[in-house]
Amino acid sequence: GIQVEQSPPDLILQEGANSTLRCNFSDSVNNLQWFHQNPWGQLINLFYIPSGTKQNGRLSATTVATERYSLLYISSSQTTDSGVYFCAVGGGGSQGNLIFGKGTKLSVKP
Amino acid sequence: NAGVMQNPRHLVRRRGQEARLRCSPMKGHSHVYWYRQLPEEGLKFMVYLQKENIIDESGMPKERFSAEFPKEGPSILRIQQVVRGDSAAYFCASSPTSDGEQFFGPGTRLTVL
Numbered sequence: 001g002i003q004v005e006q007s008p009p010d011l012i013l014q015e016g017a018n019s020t021l022r023c024n025f026s027d028s029v030n031n032l033q034w035f036h037q038n039p040w041g042q043l044i045n046l047f048y049i050p051s052g053t054k055q056n057g058r059l060s061a062t063t064v065a066t067e068r069y070s071l072l073y074i075s076s077s078q079t080t081d082s083g084v085y086f087c088a089v090g091g092g093g094s095q096g097n098l099i100f101g102k103g104t105k106l107s108v109k110p
Numbered sequence: 111n112a113g114v115m116q117n118p119r120h121l122v123r124r125r126g127q128e129a130r131l132r133c134s135p136m137k138g139h140s141h142v143y144w145y146r147q148l149p150e151e152g153l154k155f156m157v158y159l160q161k162e163n164i165i166d167e168s169g170m171p172k173e174r175f176s177a178e179f180p181k182e183g184p185s186i187l188r189i190q191q192v193v194r195g196d197s198a199a200y201f202c203a204s205s206p207t208s209d210g211e212q213f214f215g216p217g218t219r220l221t222v223l
Contacts, residue, residue: 030209041199041217048211086152096208097143097155097166 002027006087006101013077013108021072021104023087031090032063033098034072038083046072046085077108112137114204114215115184122221129189129196131218135204142185143212144177147199159185165208192222 003026013019025032034046047054047061049070054061058077063070074081084105088098115134123129135142140161145153155169159179170177174192179185189196199219203212 031211033211035214041219043201043214043217045211045213088153090209090212096141096158096205097169098145098153098203098212099155100145100152102152 002029002089002091002099004087004089004099004101006085006104008104009102010105011107013106015077015079015108015110017077017108018073018075019077019106021074021085021087021106023070023072023089023101025068025070025087025089027068027091028065029089029091031098032070033088034061034070035086035088036081036083037086037103043086074106077106079108079110082106082108114202114213116200116202116215116218118218119216120219120221122223123192124223125193126191129192129220131187131189131200131202131220133185133187133202133204133215135185135202136213139204139206139213141205141208141210142179143203143205144185144187145201145203147201147217149198153201156187189220192220194222196220197222 005024032050036044049063051065058075060073084103086103088100144156147153157177158166174190199217201217203214205212
């Protein structure tokens with residue numbers, strides 16, 4: 001099956017700093033999503049981005065499908081950005097399920 | 111448009127009891143997925159259903175676990191004779207297509223005493 005690796009596993013930032021989270025996957029995919037799991041356990045959709053670049057406020061994401069990686073950029077980080085960021089990919093068709101990476105745990109200090 | 115709804119949000123069961131978890135997908139979504147998150151781990155796929163059909167149950171334990179998505183009503187994940195190892199957060203997601211964006215519910219946190 002498809003393997004998903006996220007880096008770094010842990011990240012500590014000072015408020016206001018920028019960061020880049022990476023997601024590598026082992027095979028072609030037709031679905032890639034980024035999620036933020038907040039400290040209360042809720043999964044928040046950030047991006048649906050099987051290819052290309054998208055931006056939403058201070059967050060942006062880029063997926064290079066041919067090279068099998070995706071990047072999530074967080075600019076001017078805030079304490080509310082703390083939590084775990086998951087990348088998940090899907091192979092599509094009858095394999096509609098998402099395969100999750102182990103996540104990047106982000107702590108933003110005031 | 112209401113999001114994916116799950117209930118109950120928290121469920122406590124004693125070993126040997128049954129747990130029933132419910133999921134109502136977003137309006138217009140006919141594809142439902144169940145995932146399990148053990149403490150300090152990522153989410154693992156369990157089962158994928160479309161109305162009245164199980165499409166893929168490759169992630170579901172062979173015994174004690176079952177899922178359904180009837181023509182009317184929510185999707186149900188049923189765990190019989192629960193054990194302590196079943197304690198986890200169970201998330202449901204829905205999508206309008208098989209490879210479309212999946213939207214997640216708030217989860218049901220199951221604790222087995």
